[in-house]
Amino acid sequence: MIYTCTFAPSIDYTAYLTHFESGALNRSEEVYYYPGGKGINVSRVLSRLGMKSRVLGFAGGFTGHFIEEFLDAEGIETDFIDTGAITRINVKIKTDQETELNGPGPVLTDAQLEQLTEKIAVMQAGDWFILAGSLPPSVPTQFFKDLAARCQERAIHFVLDTSGPALEELLDSKPFLIKPNEHELGEIFGVDINTEAQAFHYANLLVNRGVEHVVVSMGGAGAIYASRGIRYTANVPKGKVVNTVGSGDSLVSGFIASYIQHNDPLQAFRYGVASGSATAFRSDLCEQPDVERLLPEVAVTPFEEKDVTK
Numbered sequence: 362m363i364y365t366c367t368f369a370p371s372i373d374y375t376a377y378l379t380h381f382e383s384g385a386l387n388r389s390e391e392v393y394y395y396p397g398g399k400g401i402n403v404s405r406v407l408s409r410l411g412m413k414s415r416v417l418g419f420a421g422g423f424t425g426h427f428i429e430e431f432l433d434a435e436g437i438e439t440d441f442i443d444t445g446a447i448t449r450i451n452v453k454i455k456t457d458q459e460t461e462l463n464g465p466g467p468v469l470t471d472a473q474l475e476q477l478t479e480k481i482a483v484m485q486a487g488d489w490f491i492l493a494g495s496l497p498p499s500v501p502t503q504f505f506k507d508l509a510a511r512c513q514e515r516a517i518h519f520v521l522d523t524s525g526p527a528l529e530e531l532l533d534s535k536p537f538l539i540k541p542n543e544h545e546l547g548e549i550f551g552v553d554i555n556t557e558a559q560a561f562h563y564a565n566l567l568v569n570r571g572v573e574h575v576v577v578s579m580g581g582a583g584a585i586y587a588s589r590g591i592r593y594t595a596n597v598p599k600g601k602v603v604n605t606v607g608s609g610d611s612l613v614s615g616f617i618a619s620y621i622q623h624n625d626p627l628q629a630f631r632y633g634v635a636s637g638s639a640t641a642f643r644s645d646l647c648e649q650p651d652v653e654r655l656l657p658e659v660a661v662t663p664f665e666e667k668d669v670t671k
């Protein structure tokens with residue numbers, strides 16, 4: 362079974378307008394309400410790619426109900442822990458630029474955290490646990506380390522797509538896959554990453570530390586894949602970018618869906634990139650036919666040492 366876990370879900374209130382002026386009254390032309398939060402996006406895309414998953418996490422209030430009902434209508438199983446508080450609404454403003462205002466995640470009690478631990482206790486060897494999105498600062502890092510350690514002990518594939526201090530601390534739990542963008546990768550090491558060569562350098566440090574598969578997404582500039590002794594780059598397809606929210610999550614879903622079917626990390630990398638772009642080119646998350654259509658445009662190429670000046 363695939364479990365995604367979102368500590369801080371959201372409703373993504375996505376507003377399209379031609380021009381946005383800070384400090385003025387703006388009127389949007391089109392608005393959408395999507396359930397959001399990275400793990401939830403991963404589950405929604407997995408479902409569109411024909412893979413069943415169960416959504417774990419913390420939600421509450423009328424916004425929590427909206428998220429649960431939306432996912433239910435899409436046939437996605439949810440098992441949220443009730444926070445008793447209104448789940449955040451994240452505002453995404455789309456003009457020729459993308460501006461985001463994300464709310465704070467929930468404040469969780471020890472009893473609520475314990476409920477999550479119990480859900481993880483029933484997972485089996487070979488299951489997938491995808492921890493994605495921001496992790497509330499009020500939750501001690503040791504809690505996440507314990508979750509990761511349980512996955513490691515029980516041969517559960519642990520996929521990590523988060524940022525901030527917890528990401529750095531969880532790397533030693535030898536995740537199966539991590540997918541930072543170049544800024545998140547740079548944050549781990551306190552550096553700026555601007556080139557593929559730099560991205561490979563730091564991705565390799567993570568591989569040497571025990572991460573099995575590292576994918577670094579670099580938006581429209583492509584993506585890189587590193588594993589033990591293996592370094593590949595991928596281009597991204599060309600197209601009109603409509604909404605990149607969830608494109609990184611779609612990459613994760615595409616990778617996992619393909620990996621489960623073919624057990625081939627390079628094929629999974631390519632499918633993941635096509636999935637990310639298929640989401641970037643539409644308002645909501647990608648559908649499988651979009652991914653299949655873009656797939657021939659994605660080429661994965663070995664990265665050669667001579668390319669270090671790239």
Ligand SMILES: Nc1ncnc2c1ncn2[C@@H]1O[C@H](COP(=O)(O)OP(=O)(O)OP(=O)(O)O)[C@@H](O)[C@H]1O
Pocket residue numbers: 541542543578579580581582583584597598599600602605606607608609610611612633634635636637638639641
């Ligand atoms: N301009 C673009 N053109 C084509 N594909 C894109 C573009 N921007 C993003 N993508 C696709 O989405 C993937 C993930 O993008 P990005 O590096 O922005 O991830 P991210 O920062 O984790 O995204 P998010 O947090 O918004 O989900 C890219 O690897 C690519 O496949």
Ligand SMILES: O=P(O)(O)OC[C@@]1(O)O[C@H](CO)[C@@H](O)[C@@H]1O
Pocket residue numbers: 369371373396397398399402451463494495496606607608609610
């Ligand atoms: O505040 P976080 O947890 O870092 O990110 C949350 C979020 O921006 O990420 C998703 C896109 O990846 C959105 O659905 C959601 O609003």
